[in-house]
Amino acid sequence: MNDRIRVSEVRLVGPNGETVGIVPTADALRLAQEADLDLVEVAPMARPPVCKLMDYGKFKYENAQKAREARRNQTNVIIKEMKLRPKIDAHDYETKKGHVVRFLKAGDKVKITIMFRGREQHRPELGFRLLQRLAEDVTDLGFVESSPKQDGRNMVMVLGPHKKKADAKVDVQAAKDARTAERAAAEAEEQAEREAAHAAGPVAQKKERGRSENLDPEIDA
DSSP: OOTTOOSSEEEEEOTTSOEEEEEEHHHHHHHHHHTTOEEEEEETTSSSOEEEEEOHHHHHHHHHHHHHHHHHHOOOOOEEEEEEOTTOOHHHHHHHHHHHHHHHHTTOEEEEEEEOOGGGGGOHHHHHHHHHHHHHHTTTTEEEEEEEEEETTEEEEEEEESSOHHHHHHHHHHHHHHHHHHHHHHHHHHHHHHHHHHHHOOSSOOOOOOOOOOOOTTSOO
16 A cells, blocks of 8 residues: 555556546545555546556566566677778788678677778778778678778778677577587487497307318328
8 A cells, every 4th residue: 555645536547457436545545455455656646646456566576577678688789899901911801801790790880990000091092992892791791880981090980780689699599509409410310320230239240160171181080
């Protein structure tokens, strides 16, 4: 029972959301007591205030569960960063691109930074072409969210994933489950083959050796 209620009348709402009507506060409190429920003020600014009959403990528990589920499903935007040099060699480029692909598949944004040193600062087109190349190589997984921009000695571009973080998590988990199922199936198949081989016994039995025929007649058999 809500002790805050001090008005003489309230607009009463039943436990299933049905409107009971305007009743004296004393009657509302009595109905709540008879139904073993709480009288909760849900719209204190209304005239008269709106009160509802409910199990307040259950109501708080369900709200806490909903809030917990919402936090679990909340997706935090994470920006990963990858740094490259304008004259990066082919092997290093493929390695860096692999990291970018992994980040985009996970639903994360990627900030690509080209670092210029010395005379490289006078060749910004090198960094621009490198960023364009990278964007084209990962176009199936992401898009250019922020075009290349010069920032002091660096040139920066931001790639955004096509898939949302939550969807990416589902895909990653599905792939993980599929790999686990494949390994389990392979192990079960190997186990079945071993059991079948064991049940069949030795593949070939050794032929029983008989007495060899004595080829020397002077030697008593």
